[in-house]
Amino acid sequence: MAPHVLVIPFPAQGHVTATVKLAELLFRAGLFVTFVNTEHIQNRLLGSSDPTFGRLSRLPNFRFCTIPDGLPEDDPRSLIDFARLEESLRTRSREHYRELLVPGGAGGRDAAGWPPRVTCVVADGLLALALEVAEEMDVPVMLLRSTSACSVWALCSIPKLVECGDIGIPEEVDMDGLVQGVAGMESFLRRRDLPSVIRNVKSAADSYLQFLIMINKNLSRSRALILNTTEYLDSLVLPHIATVCPVIYTVGPLQNLLRSFGSGHPSQEEDEDDGGASYSASLWQKDMSCLKWLDSQPDKSVVYVSFGSITVVSREELVEFWHGLVGSGRPFLWVIRPDMVEAGAETVPFELETATRERGCLVAWAPQEEVLAHPSVGCFLTHSGWNSTLESIVAGVPMICWPFFADQQINSRFVSEVWKVGVDMKDLCGRSVVEGMVRKVMDGGDVGEELRKSATEMSHVARRAAEEGGSSYTNFQKLVDHIKSFELTNK
Template sequence: MAHVLLFPFPAQGHVPPFLKLAELLSRAGLFITFVNTEHAHRRFLASSPTIDRLAGLQRFRFRTIPDGLGEEDPRLFVHFLRILESLRTRSREHYRELLAPEDGHDPDGWPPVTCVVGDGMLSLALEVAEEMDVPVMLLRTSSACSVWAYYSIPKLVETGDIPFPEKADMDELVQGVAGMESFLRRRDLPGLTRHAKSVADPTLKFLMTASENLARGRALIMNTAECLESPVLSHLSSICRVIYTVGPLQTLLQNFGSCRPDQDVSNSTAASNSASLWQEDRSCLKWLDSHPNKSVVYVSFGSVTVVSREALVEFWHGLVGSGRPFLWVIRPDMVEAGDETAPAELETAARERGCLVAWAPQEEVLAHPSVGCFLTHSGWNSTLESIVAGVPMICWPFFADQQVNSRFVGEVWKVGVDMKDLCGRSVVEGMVRKVMDGGEVGEELRKSAAEMSHMVRIAAEEGGSSYTNFQKLVDHIKSLSSQKYQGSSNK
């Protein structure tokens, strides 16, 4: 019997897509062990009912391992290298025990783990499984276009685009990412490359290692659709033996068949499989109900972005100046340390023009008819959710894959505008007006967004490419299980 262990990097942008894939595999009748760090699991338990619901399924269980960091450590994602090193050095044996209990007996009487789906950014998941001869597939939670850009870093070093030369022209086209030579600028390269001062930079080394690992997995799983990233996927196929595009996962989860009679799995809505490190404030949905169709600007910079108080004020004035009502997610830790106090006028005017929440049920917000625009940090989950909902975007990327995503949104898919590296109030106001008002640009963006939404939804329907690829993925996992048992019986 196939038993899949899923191991994501313990962060907001990584765990939710892993949970969606895990539930899909559970619906397909597989045993699922989902591994979280103890700290991340406690936070998700405190804020997300999804965790409790999934834990109650017949063949679905959570297991936790320590991450080796102190209780008071903030575990900021921008310090991900330190988190990864702690996991690599202090969690190895705990992970090994989950893959194969030392006494040889599973505490629940489950079959042995026959396949690992590991986070492509978490080398530990791959390395230990390989040591124990357990087949590994890798899930990358970012876009295919950003994964290809990461993979191209050695070429970019060779062409001199990385590290950035002193006083580099940020709008100069780069030639080291195959297929993107005509539109990818230096400022559109993955944000983590901006701070590298030499080729020995630890972040560059990590990114190159993670990219090299792509070819080591039995397959690469991606939360995207062929219709969305086909040209880039053709490049990735030159280095990965098998690629399964199964996105958008939230749409596939809504569409994927009926439950097996032996599985206690209810049909899930997008909302019920939302997972967050912060408690969602659902009162904002009622606030949205009071506004006309496509009248509200939804603003969220995700789970990692940190802004200065000055930038916050500029966004604020730009939004107010646009004349549009807005729903704005402002996390408790979003403003730079020591600069947390919000301007008094922001709080006052928000009651008149906007709605401020610490965290929102984003998939439901984007699907709400009153939302007409998404001012976003361009994280891949947010980008894909906006595409599914057919909501045009204003992109203000912070770091990592977000710079690449925002360029594709504005220049390739043409479902939004790219505002990277700018946040002056006049710029914000102008961008909102351009997207929300009834001019030619706004109409074209809405048309393109609706067409793209239709395409990716079709891909996740029965007979669509993502739906079919998921079935192939399940068959592949089952075949690995059969090979393992056949191998054991032949010994």
């Protein structure tokens, strides 16, 4: 029987996106996969009609299971308060999760003993529940951190940041001052670049900070850490992370690795439903009409704007962005989720609506990988979430970064200062700033030319890592062998 991997993501769009890609890769490598969603997330996947869910549901050795998240059905489940959701799962869903790890539990086995007992758990690093219960049952656990490697190391550095006085930053302090508590980043990391969960806490006793310290300690308890990145992209921080968790598998970009492992596999037939173009597991219904609109635009002319699945903007911020985009004179494709704008901010000035009809396209959700790969897209105004950042790097599209939450602040600094594939606009969104940034990246000056050159080079490097013989391709094979070794040990 094939080794059986139980894969469980944190219940949020960005986490599910990365984790479902890894789960499909494990299936393509010949493993039996159980993918565990919360009931709320599973219902949203069903409602979005995303082809990824249907394709995976039809595979013979891939199954979806659900557990409750412990929250009332009408709870907004704000991901900004992610620690509350994690606590609910840890305290109220424990037995439901445990049942999935019991041989023959949660659906049982057939007469031939199928599905096989769980060999290994691959869990989101934010889910203490997944590690604790599996340890109690003597099931090996590997942790996936679906955020960036640079943010993982910054969070691991919390004790040093406390020691250096960079936790509980006073309001009057210079936010552009350099931080000394994150090894390897002393020359470029400013206070304003710290992940928001560090930057915004008032003291070292903050409950969020204590939660993160607990999560970081779990890294050293796991059998391995899995990261959606490449050895080259994060060569600056990987040696530091290895001091906390010595066994690290860098297996990104996952979407490219999927394509490398897809040829000739039994799942190829199912891929024909969507051309194998996207593996997003989207919780929102994608508006595919924007691709046709992009077809009508000149090459490298369009500004693609998306602030991801969590960012919320005020009416004032919305209008400033809008003025800046219109003032740049460039056509733009803008994703505005139904829940992205604060209540009461639905109306915009008439002149902006008129300008948008002339050269803009607004959608509630877009097929992002396809959009970024489209020849008409010239830059990406992004919230700097890790999935979006990596997808933009793969596509070779320069970025304008406006981070909002979590790892996004430090990601944007790496985009501008380390990888040099974009510009950082954090903490600013005035119309003149937005317009100026768009012109800087899109126009034919020295800055724009250098960014496009760097983005193209980085795209080639990232893609090669996921091709046969590349570092991520090889690391994924080592990961599969590691999982198989648990099965041999158990026998």
